[in-house]
Each structure stands twice: as C-alpha cells, then as structure tokens.
Amino acid sequence: MKLTQWKGIVEGLLFVAGDEGLSLKQISTVLEVESDIVEDIINELRDDYLTEDRGLRLVEVAGAFQLTTKKEHSGFLKRLIDSPSTTTLSQAALETLAIVAYRQPITRQEIEEIRGVKTERPIHTLVAKALIKEVGRVEGTGRAILYGTTKEFLDYFGLKTIEELPPLPEKIDDEYVQEEADLFFEKFQETIDESK
Structure with a gap:
C-alpha cells in the first residue's frame, strides 16, 4: 500500500479516537505494520498539517497522537460554539x-x-x-x-x-x-x- 493511502487511514483512525488519541503501538497493531513505518506516516501527516491551509494539527500528548484544532482559529471556533x-x-x-x-x-x-x-x-x-x-x-x-x-x-x-x-x-x-x-x-x- 502507498504511504498516501496509509496516511488517510491513520488520519481516519485519529479522528475516530478523538481526545484519547492513539499510541504508535495501537496504530501499528491496527495497520499490521512495523512501528518505524507508523512513525514515518505520523511524521508525514504532521508535516502536512503544518501548512497554513489546514485547520488541524497533529500533536503527541503522553505518548498518544491526536488531532487538534489550530490555536490561531480559536476565535472562529468560539463564535461557532456561542x-x-x-x-x-x-x-x-x-x-x-x-x-x-x-x-x-x-x-x-x-x-x-x-x-x-x-x-x-x-x-x-x-x-x-x-x-x-x-x-x-x-x-x-x-x-x-x-x-x-x-x-x-x-x-x-x-x-x-x-x-x-x-x-x-x-x-x-x-x-x-x-x-x-x-x-x-x-x-x-x-x-x-x-x-x-
């Protein structure tokens, strides 16, 4: 499978996992691939989210990776909630x-x-x-x-x-x-x- 396809799958997994996030081991187990391949996928996804035209970012918290919104968009998110x-x-x-x-x-x-x-x-x-x-x-x-x-x-x-x-x-x-x-x-x- 191509790396771009893996990235899409990992992105979906992280979205579904929500604020609990997923560890490298969990992702590796689900994809049935080695951890070093998952690291490459995570690094590429993280780079993708660093561009200005993306609304999310990929962060690691306590060994788990999760998708979050960008801080600079917080004003718009607050308006939506309010x-x-x-x-x-x-x-x-x-x-x-x-x-x-x-x-x-x-x-x-x-x-x-x-x-x-x-x-x-x-x-x-x-x-x-x-x-x-x-x-x-x-x-x-x-x-x-x-x-x-x-x-x-x-x-x-x-x-x-x-x-x-x-x-x-x-x-x-x-x-x-x-x-x-x-x-x-x-x-x-x-x-x-x-x-x-």
Whole structure:
C-alpha cells in the first residue's frame, strides 16, 4: 500500500479516537505494520498539517497522537460554539446528558455501554456548553475521565442540588422509559429555548 493511502487511514483512525488519541503501538497493531513505518506516516501527516491551509494539527500528548484544532482559529471556533444556532442539543446529546445526570460520576465508556453507541461528539458538545465537566479520573490503567453535571445544568433545570432530579422508577418498562425520556428532553429543550 502507498504511504498516501496509509496516511488517510491513520488520519481516519485519529479522528475516530478523538481526545484519547492513539499510541504508535495501537496504530501499528491496527495497520499490521512495523512501528518505524507508523512513525514515518505520523511524521508525514504532521508535516502536512503544518501548512497554513489546514485547520488541524497533529500533536503527541503522553505518548498518544491526536488531532487538534489550530490555536490561531480559536476565535472562529468560539463564535461557532456561542452562536444561537448551536444552542439546541441533538437527541444524542440529550440522552448523554440524562445518563450523566443520573449516573454521575461516569466515564465515556460507561455512557457508551448504556447508549450502545459512541458518545464522543455529544460529550464534547455538553462540555462546550458547560452542562457537564470532568470531575475526576478513574484509578488504574488508562485513568479514564469521570464526568458529572455542572452548576449551569442545575440552573437550566431550576434545581438547587442534583438530588432534586425526579427519582427513577424501580420497575421500568420500555414504554415508560420512552415517555419519561420524551418529557425530560421536552423540558430541557424548553429551558434552552427560554435562555436564548
């Protein structure tokens, strides 16, 4: 396979890995190639991102490579986050928020096990909107981030403490869960709309 093809694959892997990044060994294992070849691919990708016409850069943090945005573009990214059109939350973000609210502190992996799908993007959205935040790290290998709700979350819902959330029923059937989820999301959306 050509180096340009490898670069595209590694770029995709790094995009999917998100803020956790990937080590040389992980990339090497996935590609089934030697580490020195992966180093060459990483170095070429890093050089590609150094040009002015690219919006990303490739960085190494604690032995893991990850894609990040360029600092000089931060003003535009802030405008995107602060713009009124981005104040509504997707269904995925609302589901993730409900899980964090009731199960905090919770890791991204635990959220994904409950939802059955990846949650990196919803978590980024919720952190950017200051509705959830990092509240600690799990002990042991990997030291995964633990997420919890913020004061802003309580303000949105008019709660004094997290204990004021409505209790979850002891016996849950699918129809009840859907009704409760719809009510929760409807109330949350109303609150966001009112804050505009």
